[in-house]
Amino acid sequence: MRVADVPDARITAPTDALVRVLLAGVCGSDLWMYRKMAPSERGFRMGHEFVGVVEEVGAEVTAVRPGQVVLAPFRWSDGTCEFCRAGLPTSCSNGGSWGGALDGGQGEAVRVPLADGTLVPVPVGPGDPRLVPVLALADVxxxxxxxxxxxxxxxxxxxxxxxxxxxxxxxxxxxxxxxxxxxxxxxxxxxxxxxxxxxxxxxxxxxxxxxxxxxxxxxxxxxxxxxxxxxxxxxxxxxxxxxxxxxxxxxxxxxxxxxxxxxxxxxxxxxxxxxxxGITPARTYIPELLPDVLSGGVDPSPVFDRVVGLDELPEGYAAMDRREAVKTLVDLRR
Structure with missing residues (x-):
């Protein structure tokens, strides 16, 4: 695991949004790749759990606007295909996953494809402590x-x-x-x-x-x-x-x-x-669960028991791998 510079995230399609990451999570499923992936010069960009602030939107984006705090579920989806309409955005005909050749959530910024179908506005400010439990809605x-x-x-x-x-x-x-x-x-x-x-x-x-x-x-x-x-x-x-x-x-x-x-x-x-x-249709569940998280009725924040900055992320992975942490939180506001 290493932290490296990559080309800046930028909008490439009218349905994209550019999101500056505030918080990201390390998932237990990230550890499987951490343990099994062969060494590689190019590597694989990691992270599928993040909340951030919208910095820019494409010409066709209407659901979010610059300056909004948003939550990204662990897969992106259009919200309109037959599977999305059936409540299975993880099977979206036009969707995909974060990381790899695309931007990963464990980085400074992410290009979000199909922003209208993917991102969920969160009515809190960037420094609100409720963003930590909100991040858990991205996946776990x-x-x-x-x-x-x-x-x-x-x-x-x-x-x-x-x-x-x-x-x-x-x-x-x-x-x-x-x-x-x-x-x-x-x-x-x-x-x-x-x-x-x-x-x-x-x-x-x-x-x-x-x-x-x-x-x-x-x-x-x-x-x-x-x-x-x-x-x-x-x-x-x-x-x-x-x-x-x-x-x-x-x-x-x-x-x-x-x-x-x-x-x-x-x-x-x-x-x-x-x-x-099976794989969780997180985007379908978020609207149901978000009010309870924001009100404090459901508080998953204690699962984030290790907080690191982006430069400290390799140690955050190692701590989870050693079972010294349940879940690492990456705070890019630090």
Missing amino acids: LCTGHHAARAARVGPGAAVAVIGDGAVGLCAVLAAARLGAERITVVGAHEDRLELARRFGATEVLKARGDAAARRLLELSEGRGYHAVLECVGTGTALRTALEAARPGGAVGYVGVPQDGEGVDVRTFFRRNVTLAG
Whole structure:
């Protein structure tokens, strides 16, 4: 990981906006590339979570204007294609992802394609402390919400959350917001499990794999959970989730898949367990969740437990890789 100069971001199409970044986040999914990408002279521009100020807009942009604070979800989309209209902007016919050959969110400025369909104006100033929890809407808070929605969490539900990373912790917030009565979190780190309790978990369990599945069944008196939120992305985590779901229950699957090793489809076939989820349509969820974040009714900001400037970003990645930080916040206002 290195910080380098690249050509300045600039508008190249009438539907573009130029955004000066205020805050950016490092996602757990960024770590997969951090760990696995081969050394490269050119490198790959990183970052898909950012809030910033609009500096310039193209001639056809009408939804945002210069000087506005805006939030960018982790993919850009036109907001008008058949998939966007169906609530799946992550499958937009004309959309795409930040980074790579394009500008990444972990930089000073970003050219935002299809600005009208992508950017969300936020009615706060650049120095407002609420921008930190707003940043979580770019990805992790919406992803936790997607898991809860996919697993049909509602009032009175018994919910198990697999994973104590930022997404798992945000899934606790989401389940509590939707009225879950019981929330059991499976994780591996005492400090994160304590934060899960602060977010609304009623029980925490330090275990993994078969031991975690057995303990979840014991805690549910053998019945299993109405909803299980898989927030890791490994075959082990998915197996645990499927084993812990009760007959007729549901698994919300949002961990970025790394492997599916050992997952037996008969596990959920025999008990009529629904498996739903996938990549999160964050742009669809933001209007629903933003008012609660701005009011303080939902506060995911504690997941950002390491703050760095742009020049310190390599250490921010290293801290997350060493499990010394849940989620690194990059503050370009410093």
